Amino acid sequence: MNIAHLANFLPGVVSLVSVLAVLLIANYFVRRGQVGEISVSRQVFMLCLTAAGVLVIIFSLPLSETSRGQVLSLLGIVITAVIALSSTTFVANIMAGMMLRAVNSFRPGDFIRSDTFFGRVTERGIFHTEIQTEDRDLMTLPNMYLVNNPVTVVHHSGTIISATLSLGYDIPHARVEELLKKAAEKSGLEDAFVLVGELNDFSVSYRVGGFSSEINHLLTTKSGLRKNVLSMLHENGIEIVSPNFMNQRVLSADEKVIPVRYLGSPVAADESKPEDMIFDKADSAAEREELKRELAAASERLKSLTDEIKSLKDADKSALKQERDQLSARIDELTALIAEPEARESD
Numbered sequence: 001m002n003i004a005h006l007a008n009f010l011p012g013v014v015s016l017v018s019v020l021a022v023l024l025i026a027n028y029f030v031r032r033g034q035v036g037e038i039s040v041s042r043q044v045f046m047l048c049l050t051a052a053g054v055l056v057i058i059f060s061l062p063l064s065e066t067s068r069g070q071v072l073s074l075l076g077i078v079i080t081a082v083i084a085l086s087s088t089t090f091v092a093n094i095m096a097g098m099m100l101r102a103v104n105s106f107r108p109g110d111f112i113r114s115d116t117f118f119g120r121v122t123e124r125g126i127f128h129t130e131i132q133t134e135d136r137d138l139m140t141l142p143n144m145y146l147v148n149n150p151v152t153v154v155h156h157s158g159t160i161i162s163a164t165l166s167l168g169y170d171i172p173h174a175r176v177e178e179l180l181k182k183a184a185e186k187s188g189l190e191d192a193f194v195l196v197g198e199l200n201d202f203s204v205s206y207r208v209g210g211f212s213s214e215i216n217h218l219l220t221t222k223s224g225l226r227k228n229v230l231s232m233l234h235e236n237g238i239e240i241v242s243p244n245f246m247n248q249r250v251l252s253a254d255e256k257v258i259p260v261r262y263l264g265s266p267v268a269a270d271e272s273k274p275e276d277m278i279f280d281k282a283d284s285a286a287e288r289e290e291l292k293r294e295l296a297a298a299s300e301r302l303k304s305l306t307d308e309i310k311s312l313k314d315a316d317k318s319a320l321k322q323e324r325d326q327l328s329a330r331i332d333e334l335t336a337l338i339a340e341p342e343a344r345e346s347d
Contacts, residue, residue, distance in 0.1 A: 015060035018226035019053035027175020093127040111154035111218060114146055120282030132282045135217035154215050161189055161221050162209030163229055169204060171238055183232040187225040219274060288338055295334040302327045
């Protein structure tokens, strides 16, 4: 191989070195000031830049038009095969995400349940939906999963909170219903009800519930209902225990299975609301979603005001101009409030 033949590869070598240098410099600027993982947009930019660099190297090689066309065809086939094999789930999640947004059955801040997963929505993405669970952890659910499985959404206006328990046949059901309704009302539930669920071999199953508009404190309300059921029944001398319990250990006929503390002074109520800590990100997402809706309504109103002002005489414009100025200030304030947490999350 002579020097002239080697010189034919010189443009390719120069192109290779130049492409590597450009990629290194671009990578430096992309990562500069970036904390943690690189954002998706920057990753896509580097991928496109790399693909362009590969094409530059191929066109700089000393190949005939036929050979260069064959290399490009082979490269296209490889890329197409990779995309075809890997894009099934990728495209399916995109389509599922578009479907979920079109149906719009839930939004950030809503409580949802899908199969065994329960939590508050913190983010709706193109490929996934993020929820914050009862353990304060963040869980990512692929959009295809939510499309293929039933999703229960807690209604914005409120939901039914209920508890189930079993009592013996020796207790009149009218008395049980009276006490359980009092427990539900004490828990702050509206339109309290009691249902007889099952007539079991040794016990009767009751379901007590009521309407609660405090959907942001579901866990506390459910826990409060169960606490009040325990307190109400124990304070009125009713055992919450299966009759089979008598066969497990010997008790005297007049002995009640009730904590001693209920026989004396009442227990102080626990006023803490753990949801404020558990669903902190979901609360932030719900507040931001509400701000976005207010911003959209304000922008629409500002547009209509501007058109209305143009059609009026100068003497009639003063009140509308004042409202327009106030609305513009509110829009600027809402924009800043929305942008602040989003900028913090992107960092």
